[in-house]
Amino acid sequence: MFLIVILVVVAIFGEIIHRLNPWKKPEPAYEDLVAQIKQADWYQELSQDAACKEILENDPHVLAYYSGTYEAQRLLTQEGFQLGLIDYVKKQAQDKTSAPSTR
DSSP, rough: HHHHHHHHHHHHHHHHHTOOOOOOOOOOHHHHHHHHHHSSSHHHHHHTTTHHHHHHHHOHHHHHTTTTTTHHHHHHOHHHHHHHHHHHHHHHHHHHHOOOEEE
């Protein structure tokens, strides 16, 4: 029991020190990250296709790829995450263009 109390106290102090750290680099603004994403080469290439551009702008699953600061930073820095988004957008655009019209 005593060990659990000590661990809880250490965790609380650790969190306080982490939050008050004056040397911690501030996170970039979310709007700046989204602007960087939209200026990236792979995003520009996707947005040149009309079907892909519509998916990029309107699909809620695409918006979930950069719904927060963490996700946006991840999309900017991790090639695998970028490739996942690119594959999703291309697949959705292909499904949309190959779907038969409803008459």
